[in-house]
Amino acid sequence: MHPTFKPVADFGLLVIFGDEFDQDTHAVIRGLDAALNADLPQGVLETVPALVNLMVVFDPLLTDHSAVQQAVERCFPIPPATSSGTTRTIDVCYDDPFAPDLPAVAAATGLSEEAVISAHLAGDYDVLMFGFAPGYGYLGGVAEAIQVPRKPQAVPDVPAGAVMIAGRQCLVTTLTMPTGWSVIGRSPTPVLTDNPDAPILFDVGDRVRFRRISADTFHEIRHD
Amino acid sequence: MTDATLQIDHAGPLVSLQDAGRTGGLRFGVSPSGAMDRAAAAAANAAIGNPAGSTVIEVSLGGIALTTDTPLTLAMTGGAFGVDVSGTKWAMPCVLTLEPGQSLTLRGGAEGSWAYLAMAGTIVAPSWMGSTARHSKSGLGSPALTTGSTLRIEAPEVRPTRLGNLPRSPNDTGPLRVVMGPQDQYFTRDAVESFLTKPFRLSPASDRMGLRLEGPPLPLTGALSIPSEPILRGSVQVSGDGVPTVLMADHQSTGGYPKIATVISVDTDRLAQMRAGQTIAFAAVTPHDALSITRQRANQIAAYLADLEQPRGTLAERLMRENLIHAEPFDTLTSNAGD
Numbered sequence: 054m055h056p057t058f059k060p061v062a063d064f065g066l067l068v069i070f071g072d073e074f075d076q077d078t079h080a081v082i083r084g085l086d087a088a089l090n091a092d093l094p095q096g097v098l099e100t101v102p103a104l105v106n107l108m109v110v111f112d113p114l115l116t117d118h119s120a121v122q123q124a125v126e127r128c129f130p131i132p133p134a135t136s137s138g139t140t141r142t143i144d145v146c147y148d149d150p151f152a153p154d155l156p157a158v159a160a161a162t163g164l165s166e167e168a169v170i171s172a173h174l175a176g177d178y179d180v181l182m183f184g185f186a187p188g189y190g191y192l193g194g195v196a197e198a199i200q201v202p203r204k205p206q207a208v209p210d211v212p213a214g215a216v217m218i219a220g221r222q223c224l225v226t227t228l229t230m231p232t233g234w235s236v237i238g239r240s241p242t243p244v245l246t247d248n249p250d251a252p253i254l255f256d257v258g259d260r261v262r263f264r265r266i267s268a269d270t271f272h273e274i275r276h277d
Numbered sequence: 278m279t280d281a282t283l284q285i286d287h288a289g290p291l292v293s294l295q296d297a298g299r300t301g302g303l304r305f306g307v308s309p310s311g312a313m314d315r316a317a318a319a320a321a322n323a324a325i326g327n328p329a330g331s332t333v334i335e336v337s338l339g340g341i342a343l344t345t346d347t348p349l350t351l352a353m354t355g356g357a358f359g360v361d362v363s364g365t366k367w368a369m370p371c372v373l374t375l376e377p378g379q380s381l382t383l384r385g386g387a388e389g390s391w392a393y394l395a396m397a398g399t400i401v402a403p404s405w406m407g408s409t410a411r412h413s414k415s416g417l418g419s420p421a422l423t424t425g426s427t428l429r430i431e432a433p434e435v436r437p438t439r440l441g442n443l444p445r446s447p448n449d450t451g452p453l454r455v456v457m458g459p460q461d462q463y464f465t466r467d468a469v470e471s472f473l474t475k476p477f478r479l480s481p482a483s484d485r486m487g488l489r490l491e492g493p494p495l496p497l498t499g500a501l502s503i504p505s506e507p508i509l510r511g512s513v514q515v516s517g518d519g520v521p522t523v524l525m526a527d528h529q530s531t532g533g534y535p536k537i538a539t540v541i542s543v544d545t546d547r548l549a550q551m552r553a554g555q556t557i558a559f560a561a562v563t564p565h566d567a568l569s570i571t572r573q574r575a576n577q578i579a580a581y582l583a584d585l586e587q588p589r590g591t592l593a594e595r596l597m598r599e600n601l602i603h604a605e606p607f608d609t610l611t612s613n614a615g616d
Contacts, residue, residue: 059458059459060456060458060459060564060567061456061458061459061509061512061539062455062456062509062511062539062540062541062542062564062567063456063541063542063543063564063567063568063570063571064509064542064571065509067459067506067507069459072504073504074504086304098301099300099301099302099303099304100304101303101304101507101530101531102304103504103505103507103531104504104505104506105504105506106506106507107507108303108506108507108509110303110509113542113567113568113571113572114571114572114575117565117568118564118565118568182505182531183304183305183306183307183530183531184306184505184529184530184531184532185306185529185530185531186306186414186529187302187305187306187307187308187412187415187417188305188306188307189306190305190306191505227415228414228415245417252305252405252406253305253306253307256304256305257304
């Protein structure tokens with residue numbers, strides 16, 4: 054799978070693998086990301102893996118588009134991605150009042166609320182990319198049975214820690230923000246960790262599993 | 278030596294602590310942040326004699342007023358803000374010493390949107406992901422500088438050899454240079470032509486995340502659903518209704534709107550200093566030319582910063598030096614000393 058390249062201003066190179074997301078493409082993007090970061094090419098500052106492409110950000114005083122493109126091309130062929138990532142566990146409480154949209158998701162999918170929770174817990178989630186705000190990791194792998202579209206209207210002031218779904222993606226929020234996704238639980242697990250060496254709980258390519266906790270445990274963890 | 282405490286008696290919206298910003302966060306959804314006008318922030322640090330990338334106060338058009346409990350030298354650069362020290366006016370850019378009992382006020386002036394204040398000392402601020410820069414939307418990084426808050430300065434100093442008015446930064450004019458894309462192929466031919474030939478006006482709906490533009494609509498070739506992809510500072514993204522926004526320091530790390538073009542790095546500084554209502558134009562350059570322009574401009578700015586970094590001497594020393602070099606009557610020099 055050979056990419057195409059698009060220069061972005063004087064300090065970026067977008068490495069494009071396709072127009073639509075699929076698992077195999079994303080595995081190559083993750084492999085390229087790992088290869089580049091194992092030994093950052095001269096002048097490269099950071100890489101940003103996304104759904105169908107990867108951005109390489111560089112210092113225009115130290116390198117240029119063509120040198121970066123050559124460095125990317127040297128990474129090929131990308132070794133087939135192993136199930137490389139670390140698995141992170143995120144606690145989630147599905148009890149009232151943390152799951153305001155659980156009844157609506159149950160109604161929309163024809164499942165009981167308990168069945169929605171089971172389907173959510175059964176998922177094996179991949180961190181596909183980050184976006185929107187710090188620590189907003191888009192987790193792919195929501196079971197088909199509970200895939201629901203985004204709501205037509207965003208709901209304001211959804212608290213940080215909301216566990217929410219839209220389509221095949223799931224997200225744990227880190228900030229209080231408006232959202233049109235369906236909130237089916239709340240997590241006390243900090244995604245922004247306060248650990249200077251690993252400030253975000255997971256990285257692209259990691260796997261996430263959810264663990265159900267009671268409201269009591271939620272408050273215990275949060276020291277409420 | 279004891280710390281100085283600055284009392285922020287007034288702070289307009291979006292007044293914050295900034296530094297050179299964070300690198301390596303984009304993959305985690307973390308914006309680079311840092312100064313909106315990076316060259317101006319660098320100039321403030323150079324003029325006060327601080328290491329490059331030290332934390333500075335970024336002042337919005339809303340302005341700032343502060344007092345100190347310890348004598349402290351400050352450098353101020355950026356837009357042509359009005360500077361007032363207890364009734365005495367100063368012209369930007371300049372370095373001055375603020376004494377206890379005096380009040381320093383910066384207010385939006387003739388031009389520019391952002392000013393920078395560097396201190397002779399270290400601004401005490403928490404670092405997050407390698408930077409003290411405050412991210413306006415999330416509040417991550419250092420706390421907000423709001424009216425009534427205080428700021429601690431470690432090892433505050435008076436630096437008499439740095440006082441006075443400073444040379445202005447080398448100007449850069451003309452249209453903002455862009456590299457087309459990465460999604461210009463999704464725009465109609467007319468849209469690309471309008472983008473490169475018609476004027477745009479900066480909308481008041483602008484902040485540290487992005488600057489919205491008013492101008493001709495930039496229609497897409499069809500209804501599009503692009504998978505969310507990485508964004509960089511300077512990206513000109515166009516929303517579904519054809520309205521362009523240039524993304525700035527606190528931009529989202531990814532997004533699904535197509536980007537018609539990207540403003541080259543050195544031109545985002547002067548774009549940041551433009552005001553709502555001002556007219557801008559874009560000109561396309563090749564990626565190769567973008568690199569040449571950036572490197573040339575970087576040399577120009579480096580020379581300017583190197584000049585600012587040199588202590589200029591106390592007023593008496595400067596007068597003496599000028600007198601020896603130019604052998605002019607002392608009284609002429611005295612009358613010029615405030616220039």
